[in-house]
Amino acid sequence: MKEILRLKEISHIYHGKSGETKAIDGMDFAVYEQEFFGIVGPSGSGKTTLLSILAGILKPSSGEILRNISPSEIGYMLQRDHLFDWRNIDDNVTLGLEIRGIKTKENVLYARSLLEKYNLGDFVRKKPSELSGGMRQRVALIRTLALRPKLILLDEPFSALDFQTRLTVAEDVRKIIREEGITAILVTHDISEAISLCDRIAVLSARPARVKKIFENTIEKGLSSIERREAPEFSDLFKEVWKELEFTDEKDKGKYQ
Amino acid sequence: MKRIKGNISEEHRAYLRKRRASTAFVVGMQLFILVQFFLVWELLARKEIIDSFIFSCPSKMWRSFTGLAKQGVLWDHVSATLLETVIGFLSATLIGLVIAVILWSVDPLRRILEPYIVVLNALPKIALGPIIIIWVGAGRAAIIVMAILISVVITIITILNGFLSVDKDKILLMQTLSANRWQILTKLVLPSNLSNIIAALKVNVGMAWVGTIMGEYLVSREGLGYLIVYGGQVFNLSLVMCSTMILTVLAALMYFCVLILEKIVKR
Numbered sequence A: 001m002k003e004i005l006r007l008k009e010i011s012h013i014y015h016g017k018s019g020e021t022k023a024i025d026g027m028d029f030a031v032y033e034q035e036f037f038g039i040v041g042p043s044g045s046g047k048t049t050l051l052s053i054l055a056g057i058l059k060p061s062s063g064e065i066l067r068n069i070s071p072s073e074i075g076y077m078l079q080r081d082h083l084f085d086w087r088n089i090d091d092n093v094t095l096g097l098e099i100r101g102i103k104t105k106e107n108v109l110y111a112r113s114l115l116e117k118y119n120l121g122d123f124v125r126k127k128p129s130e131l132s133g134g135m136r137q138r139v140a141l142i143r144t145l146a147l148r149p150k151l152i153l154l155d156e157p158f159s160a161l162d163f164q165t166r167l168t169v170a171e172d173v174r175k176i177i178r179e180e181g182i183t184a185i186l187v188t189h190d191i192s193e194a195i196s197l198c199d200r201i202a203v204l205s206a207r208p209a210r211v212k213k214i215f216e217n218t219i220e221k222g223l224s225s226i227e228r229r230e231a232p233e234f235s236d237l238f239k240e241v242w243k244e245l246e247f248t249d250e251k252d253k254g255k256y257q
Numbered sequence B: 001m002k003r004i005k006g007n008i009s010e011e012h013r014a015y016l017r018k019r020r021a022s023t024a025f026v027v028g029m030q031l032f033i034l035v036q037f038f039l040v041w042e043l044l045a046r047k048e049i050i051d052s053f054i055f056s057c058p059s060k061m062w063r064s065f066t067g068l069a070k071q072g073v074l075w076d077h078v079s080a081t082l083l084e085t086v087i088g089f090l091s092a093t094l095i096g097l098v099i100a101v102i103l104w105s106v107d108p109l110r111r112i113l114e115p116y117i118v119v120l121n122a123l124p125k126i127a128l129g130p131i132i133i134i135w136v137g138a139g140r141a142a143i144i145v146m147a148i149l150i151s152v153v154i155t156i157i158t159i160l161n162g163f164l165s166v167d168k169d170k171i172l173l174m175q176t177l178s179a180n181r182w183q184i185l186t187k188l189v190l191p192s193n194l195s196n197i198i199a200a201l202k203v204n205v206g207m208a209w210v211g212t213i214m215g216e217y218l219v220s221r222e223g224l225g226y227l228i229v230y231g232g233q234v235f236n237l238s239l240v241m242c243s244t245m246i247l248t249v250l251a252a253l254m255y256f257c258v259l260i261l262e263k264i265v266k267r
């Protein structure tokens, strides 16, 4: 397996008026092509910071990242969809193309085909406020995918959704990402979500974030994320990840159930 | 919104009827009050309950109006004031917008200039009258400068505050799509501030009138402000009231233009 990126001793410190905050402390790991890599960690530990560094938006205080792709091939999906209400769905999806000056007919058609493929074809002329939360999240994903990224970073993309929608959108996202042959890094609070989606799961410590352990997920990759939740290995892995996290932060326990 | 024709329920039709009736009532009342106001005014003056020399009355105002028209100077006065106000309004809005964009783009500049802007905003612009007259002359330029000065600072402050309150995460999103500062401005900050800019326009319409009339009080030889001052000096209250009435109508018309603009851009 080919590495798509490798972190070497990455640390990051935020400097503010009231002092400095060490968010990330000496991270070392690699992500491989076509894998679905999960990151779980306590809230405020530095997960968003880590993704911003991986995306190249934030320069780490120290350490280096070896990338086998250019930053423009990295797609980043934020926690909230941030669709622009003054643009219809079509124009929201092509925002990235417009910004990068590659809004060619071919690319626009590709974006449109993604909308069609994921059941949003009837909504291209609609305003984001007319869509449900799950649909908006899919639109946000397609906005990212329209740039044909090789690596996609997902920052708790489902946390704003209710449980039911969350399961279906998560399955959609997994399907889309596998079909398009993209590598994904997913940050989440939800252990079962991480296990149902990811091939490997890194557990972070409380702030400053360090990688405590990386778990291999042995559940059959071909299954859907909902079927994966029913796999026999699921509960064992859940317990292991849970223990690792529990050990991290006693008082945060409630959040991982 | 699409209008559904044909198969609407009986309840819904009744509801629509009720709504139309209540709107008609409100508009009717508004007109009634207006007509009553002028009628009572006229009556009180005719019965000499109020002194029409001091309070004037609608018929006298109308005579002033037709008098101005007959002399052929009505349009000169109206157009002079209108032109000054429109130029003042458009320039103030444009200058304010451009300065707000510059201050948003160059953060250190914004922080350096902040106290000056706050102080300028607090300063009563009318105090600058004599200085303006000395600098640009006692003519039309002075009036326009006054109209601009009075609204430009508040325009900058309102628009800049709107710019600065754009969701940081939306800016981050733009960065993840590798947008530069200019693209963030044109594709995010400006469109998301449309309502804010329109609100500034609405305030500026009123401000531009204040600035123009104040300017005309100070320097002018024509215009509605001049008519008002002149009428006051020769104790022709009918002329004063008549000019004020024209002013009211023009200001309302200009405000409606902004409302129409709002309808167009917000579609």
Ligand SMILES: Nc1ncnc2c1ncn2[C@@H]1O[C@H](COP(=O)(O)OP(=O)(O)OP(=O)(O)O)[C@@H](O)[C@H]1O
Residues within 6 Å of the ligand: A014, A015, A016, A021, A022, A023, A041, A042, A043, A044, A045, A046, A047, A048, A049, A050, A207
């Ligand atoms: N721009 C910033 N300036 C200063 N401190 C920051 C900044 N961004 C984040 N921090 C701090 O760094 C730490 C890590 O933040 P980060 O957002 O990366 O955590 P997170 O794991 O994503 O949290 P959450 O689970 O709540 O999303 C937090 O303590 C936060 O207060």
Ligand SMILES: [Mg+2]
Residues within 6 Å of the ligand: A047, A048, A049, A155
């Ligand atoms: Mg976060």
